[in-house]
Amino acid sequence: MAPEKSAEAVGLLRTFERRFLAARALRSFPWQSLEEKLRDSSDAELLLDILQKTVRHPLCVKHPPSGKYVRGFLSELIRKHEAVHAEPLDELYEALAEVLTTEESSQGHRSYLLPSGDALTLRESSAIVSHGTTGLVTWDAALYLAEWAIENPAAFASRTVLELGSGAGFTGLAICKECRPRAYIFSDCHSRVLEQLQGNILLNGLSPEPPPPPGHSPPGSEKPTVTVAQLDWDLVTGPQLSAFQPDTVIAADVLYCPETIRALVRVLRALSAGPEGRRAPDAFVAFTVRNPETSRQFTAELAQAGIRWEAVPRHGQKLFPYDEHAEMAILKLTLPAPQTHMET
Template identity: 60%
Template sequence: MAPEDHEGATSLLQSFERRFLAARALPSFPWQSLEEKLKDPSGSELLLAILQKTVKHPVCVQHGPSVKYARCFLSKLIKKPSGNSVTLSESTAIVSHGTTGLVTWDAALYLAEWAIENPAVFTNRTILELGSGAGLTGLAICKACYPRAYVFSDCHAQVLEQLRGNVLLNGFSLDPHTPIDAGSPKVTVAQLDWDEVTASQLSAFQADVVIAADVLYCWEVTLSLVRVLKMLAHCQRKNTADFYVAYTIRSQDTGKLFITELDRAGFSWEEVPPHTGKLFPYEEQSTIVILKIMLTARHGV
């Protein structure tokens, strides 16, 4: 890098750092200058440096701006190199309308990051997401991993309403008669109650991959999820589907019952190695794991 280019990059980094730590309005950031710098082959290094000077800055980790501000910043930053961003409407309350599904939880962010680093798992495949919540994970996969079709699902009416809004907000159509642009997946939002869904209903989705994030929060829900996995395994007729579940370990019991029930049902599973990049703001101290469960068709499930 020429001396004048290095000086310009340093000045740009300082500008982003000062504005972010002061929580200045996002339009005040030097976005146009950043776009010019990203035309250089070393643009990816500049983006990583900006992340280190903003959301991963030691001061920000301890006393950073609000999560909403950080997410808006990251959404705008990510859009610069890729042309894609995820816009999300969600509740500001952890529990709202009798559900926790109106906000995005850490494991959903973690799973989205892993998916972006492992797009081949989802490319040109049909994905069924269980307990989609606000929809961030699925929207990230739809924009970055090029699935053939994506089915968001949840059971709470208010969550489904918000979910449909977020899908439309990000430029996807829910009208089955609307022509799909090349490279864009067919997107569906489905009401799916784990205690009432039938094997025939699950079979109709024809999912190649099934995912879920932060759904292991009580034993009743865990048992219901295993029930759904048994039905999914039973209705697989062509290829073996894989199920990826991400969850935050909040106590020693988190995930323990789930693994016990998986073993009892005869499912093969393995822990997915952690990914390297962090794109979204969540608790650094959080211990989040992703399990891969092979939904192999078996008799007697």
């Protein structure tokens, strides 16, 4: 194989590996490039390499995606092979036979490779909406915000971070593994989301602990102190929020409807309440721009609450697989100076 073609094959393998580990939609894979590559090759070595980087990958063996997803992937791989090769490839059919015997589940794993060489694995629902919530899956803005965080670790290093609407936990776990925060508070309101979130934190080698008392500074450690909190944005009070004493506040893909936006802005405004002399936390909100009107409503609500904002420039690295054509945004918010009282 020529050197330039070898480089193409390496890039193709990397794309298949990362998209399969993350259980991305099968239509997003470079199937046409694979078929062209197979037509140029006289053997099935590339397909065997793809099998090792996907279905046979150690991460997938230990934490497999849903059986339905693996079956669909292998079926498509077999179709591409049969389109250009007369002889069947036994390894592909053996892998398909194995997954055909697995018990079907409503959940599966998604894994992501981090720059440090570590991996992040989540157990998620196979459906976008499950148990009456969308919080059981990872949304693209969470991946985008995690990329930005990894590129800008100073915003999180040695800080206490509060995440609003943590969902499956991807962004927070990436920050905990790559950005060395002092403490990290995951939060959500749905009981099923919180249950799954707790499991994902444990799956990645972290142990949720009760919130530390106000003013307590955890001892130095390689791992941050991790807390999971149930926060209902419509009910939480200023004192409850200020007790977390966050230095940085983040949220990803939480702008769904006017009611949610107003509740989020109320929480952000409440975070400015706290002990006199304590600076307001830095805040970052990431979202996919699906409807420009939703973005305009968010910025209008911020202005009415006295919260200034600026768009964060797009970052340069693409670490995780998500829709390249989606418009992503991160807003850096300047919360009002701390006040002694707030409405509850």
